[in-house]
Amino acid sequence: MNDPVENAKRLAAFKAVDNHVVDGVIGIGSGSTVVYAVQRIAQRVKDEGLEVICVPSSFQAKQLIIQHGLKLGDLEMNPHLKVTIDGADESDEILTLIKGGGGCLTQEKILASCAEEFVVIADYRKASANLGEQWSKGIPIEVIPSAYRVVYNKIEKMLGGKSDLRMSGSSKAGPVVTDNGNFILDWIFEGAQNWKEVEVTLNMIPGVVENGLFVGMAKKAYFGMSDGTVMERNV
Numbered sequence: 001m002n003d004p005v006e007n008a009k010r011l012a013a014f015k016a017v018d019n020h021v022v023d024g025v026i027g028i029g030s031g032s033t034v035v036y037a038v039q040r041i042a043q044r045v046k047d048e049g050l051e052v053i054c055v056p057s058s059f060q061a062k063q064l065i066i067q068h069g070l071k072l073g074d075l076e077m078n079p080h081l082k083v084t085i086d087g088a089d090e091s092d093e094i095l096t097l098i099k100g101g102g103g104c105l106t107q108e109k110i111l112a113s114c115a116e117e118f119v120v121i122a123d124y125r126k127a128s129a130n131l132g133e134q135w136s137k138g139i140p141i142e143v144i145p146s147a148y149r150v151v152y153n154k155i156e157k158m159l160g161g162k163s164d165l166r167m168s169g170s171s172k173a174g175p176v177v178t179d180n181g182n183f184i185l186d187w188i189f190e191g192a193q194n195w196k197e198v199e200v201t202l203n204m205i206p207g208v209v210e211n212g213l214f215v216g217m218a219k220k221a222y223f224g225m226s227d228g229t230v231m232e233r234n235v
Contacts, residue, residue, distance in 0.1 A: 004226045007228070008123035008124055008223075008224025008225060008226060009121070009122070009224055010224065011228065012222040012223055013085075014036065014040045015222050015230050016085055017041055020117060021044065021050070021082075022082060025053045026041070026054050026055070026082060026085070027085070027086070027114065028064065029057050029061065029085060029104075029108055030057050030058040030060050030061050030086070030102050030104040031060075031086070031101075031102050033121050034087055034121070035064060038061075038064045038065065041054070042069065045070065054070045054071060054072060054073060055081060056072070058102070058108075058179055059179055060104070061104075075110070080114060081111065081114045081116065086099070086108055086121070087121055088218075089135050090135035091122065091221055092128055092129060093129050093233070094235050095217075096131060097120065097213070097217070098212055098213065100211075101140065105140050105210055105212040106210040107179065109217075117220070118217050118218050121222050122222075122224075123224050124223055124225045127223045130192060131195070132189065137186055137188075138186040139187045139211060140166070140211070141185045141186075141187055141202060141210075142178055142182045142183070142208070142210050143184070143208055144183075147206065150207055151185060151205055155205065159198065160189075161187055161188050161189045163186065163188070164188070165185055199215050220232070220234055221233045
């Protein structure tokens with residue numbers, strides 16, 4: 001694989017799957033790095049007879065599970081997960097994460113909360129000392145569509161910064177709509193923050209469904225590096 005970023009994603013995903021996936025129920029996150037994790041899980045099922053049920057965090061994750069012939073589950077039947085493996089848009093040194101660049105933050109956070117172990121996989125571009133060093137698109141906040149303007153105003157009044165309603169771009173007119181039928185605000189913050197306080201403050205605003213700050217949830221992260229190694233972070 002010649003692309004150093006794609007190779008880094010694959011290395012991180014494979015190592016995480018090899019170290020953490022055992023027989024049982026597995027939470028499958030969303031995004032480009034998770035593609036490699038599902039590939040590796042499917043390979044281990046074929047080669048080792050690994051017996052897993054995979055619970056998806058999104059439509060994309062569900063399609064990946066089906067395409068690779070893995071057993072599909074849901075939280076209604078499988079509310080307790082052995083491990084959830086997911087990517088991140090950015091991670092600081094203590095594994096505080098920004099997630100939701102792909103719009104699946106609510107389901108991703110639910111799956112992370114249901115797992116005995118939440119493991120993050122990413123490439124070297126996502127590893128920072130502090131949030132905001134690499135990721136410049138802000139913190140995603142899923143909101144009820146009718147409340148987006150109210151939430152927008154409250155965030156700026158309470159926390160400062162600037163919020164933007166995420167738009168679909170050239171493929172569709174209007175805003176991005178999540179798998180849950182909601183909108184997403186991207187909050188561009190200013191400077192260092194107490195992220196736990198910010199997470200709670202955001203979620204207490206009426207109309208907010210969930211936000212993309214994952215504070216104190218991940219215990220292990222694997223970052224594929226450009227030189228072909230994998231950097232590990234633990235908390």
